[in-house]
Amino acid sequence: MHDQPHTAAPPELRGDRTIKRKRLFDAAAAPIRKRRPQTVTANPPCPSPLVKVLREYGLLEVVVSELCADDLWALANTSKALNEAIMPRTVSLNNLLGRLKCSGKGVEIRNKCHQKWPCFEASLCTEHVRCGSTNTKHETETKSCVNCKVATCDECRIHCVYQTSFEGPCDPNDPAELPNFSGFVLLQPFEQPILSPHHLNHDDSTSEPRWQDPSKSGRGPYHDQGYLDVPFHLGETAPPEYIGDILDLDLGCRSLKSVYSSSHYTSPSPVVRSLDMVAEARKVHFCDFCFGDVAPSDVAGMQEWDKITSFLPMLPSELVASKKECRCTLRTRMLDRWLCARCYQAEEDAIESFSRSQSNGGTFRCRCGNHVQRVLCLWCRGEVLEQEEDTEKADH
Ligand SMILES: [Zn+2]
Ligand SMILES: [Zn+2]
Ligand SMILES: [Zn+2]
Ligand SMILES: [Zn+2]
Ligand SMILES: [Zn+2]
Structure with missing residues (x-):
């Protein structure tokens, strides 16, 4: 990937x-x-x-x-x-x-992973993907990466929804016409349109200033804000979803799959499909017996486990086997921790290879062959206790 x-x-x-x-x-x-x-x-x-x-x-x-x-x-x-x-x-x-200057590595990684969708009207379109250390027009926040401690600017750290493109209105004198915004989810390749609160005539949008062209205004880009729409490359239609709600969904008891589902499209909504994939990848399924004994005994497995646990500096190791319940949200995992794009990739790789080491050859069974009963979250090492969604409510 x-x-x-x-x-x-x-x-x-x-x-x-x-x-x-x-x-x-x-x-x-x-x-x-x-x-x-x-x-x-x-x-x-x-x-x-x-x-x-x-x-x-x-x-x-x-x-x-x-x-x-x-x-x-x-x-x-x-x-x-x-x-x-x-x-x-x-x-x-x-x-x-x-205290170092941000290296721009995060922007480099973003440019490699994100695949730009052809512009509707290239002459009206500006890209805003630039490391804060080389951008004198913008004041970009820089903090230490929570994992490697290296100074990382806001553009080089991981975001759930990066806003990268601004496409001005065809007629700049028509006040009714709004510019188009688009961007990417995490380091996923597909470009998705993003709607500002003004696009949806949101009630409180009148008080907020309209979103500006980040390359001209010194404002924005508006990462993790507004409404996410269906990726350009998909032919499906689905309603845009408010990004704030997606970020705050308690993944310990609900999943994007169940909340953003409808009979009108294959579940989950194409809007949240990339995010759902990442959220699902953190889950490992075990039987009751193996769940209480998760830390692997073999050396190779232990090294993988070390890699993952090294990304959780806040949690003491005794929490591994504790009765902790997962309360992860995309916001607490991806945004509240200031994480550089490189360390994000390393986390994803560690999680993926650990899951593979614990899986039972692609079957939906515990590593020991028993039926799965419990779900472990590799982000927090807590237990995921998902509720069954009633289909009527889910079909919003
Ligand atoms: Zn464009
Ligand atoms: Zn940077
Ligand atoms: Zn880092
Ligand atoms: Zn969790
Ligand atoms: Zn088992």
Whole structure:
């Protein structure tokens, strides 16, 4: 699914690297670990001026703010003295990574995964897919990625609905004609139209200003807002759905499949099909016995499990077998965590290969061959307890 395998990432961003770093950090607390020799005696008597500058943490921070992760890594690898000046203890290293300039990798990944649908009228159409670090017109928020800690701008992190295209009205003097917006779901390939509140004459839309062309106005793009419509390439019709409701749907007790279904189209609605695919992929089915004993016993399985759990830094490991119930929403999973596109891909890959390792050869059975009774959510490691939807209500 992903053009760029995670293994192609520079070493400082690799998942395994992160795990190692975490382990080192944990191990540092244990008394067995040997202390490094003091750098003063290890260094040559006369360090270069650059090393001297970078040893001053305040100056190092200033230098780092002009560098991307790759630059910092290259600089740190030029000499042992530089490496020791730049790579301090884990806490300050994380701080440094958060002060880097965003590398634009997320936008690169988006451009690889998203397949642009031909414009209706190219001359009226502008694209807005640009890393915040190269965009002087826009103020783009930048934060540390929750997983790799590297500074990531809002355009390079994962969004549930990216808004990428603006197509102006044919007659700019006609106030009744609204521009067209479109974009993509997560890193899924299909472009989907997006409607602003004004398109649907939403009650409170009169108070809000109309959506603008992000490339001209300094406003927008309006990620994760408005109404999502059927992907361009599908011939089906279905009503547009309010993105806020999709994002806040409690996936622990309901599914996009059941909520957005109707007798008028194959379930789920083509509007939410890509999101439903991603939400479904997080579920692993077990029998009652295996559910209580999920952590795999074999080494290969354990490595996969480590990869997934390394993405859940907030949750202590004892929660694995606890009686936790899944309360995941797309918003808490994808938006409330500030996650870079690369780490999102790594998470998806880890989840996919773990699911495969636990599946029973494509059959709908537990890994042990028993009937499935319980569903585990790999996002939170809680149990999914879906209610049966009554069909009348679902057919909205
Ligand atoms: Zn276009
Ligand atoms: Zn960026
Ligand atoms: Zn990351
Ligand atoms: Zn969950
Ligand atoms: Zn089983």
